[in-house]
Amino acid sequence: MTTTQLLLGVLFSSIGLGYFLYGKKQKVTVPLVCGLVLMIFPYFVENTTMLTLIGIILSILPYFVKL
Template identity: 40%
Template sequence: MQPLDLFLNLMLGLVGSAYLLYGRKQAAGLPMLCGLMMMVEPYVVPGFIGQLLVGILLAALPFLRR
């Protein structure tokens, strides 16, 4: 595993856990779901580019929904 992959996985997990905690605190389902998916996504999506694109989409989804 490359250092860039480890950094991306760390950032996706960090941002995902922040979304999950925010969603739980505000009782908002979409940020909570996106946070959970961002934390699980590095285990499911192969490749750096795929993880990056899916992570950006999941991070932007709650803002696009508003």
């Protein structure tokens, strides 16, 4: 694991924590699920490019999907 992957993991996990807390408090499923996935997926993705791409997509997804 490189320093870049570690810092991206911390960044996306903190964004995920914010989404998770928001989704839990407001009872909205999309931010809740995106938050959980953002907190968990950095443990399983080893490629820095894929880590960045998946993290950006999951971070933007709650703005466009309103359920």
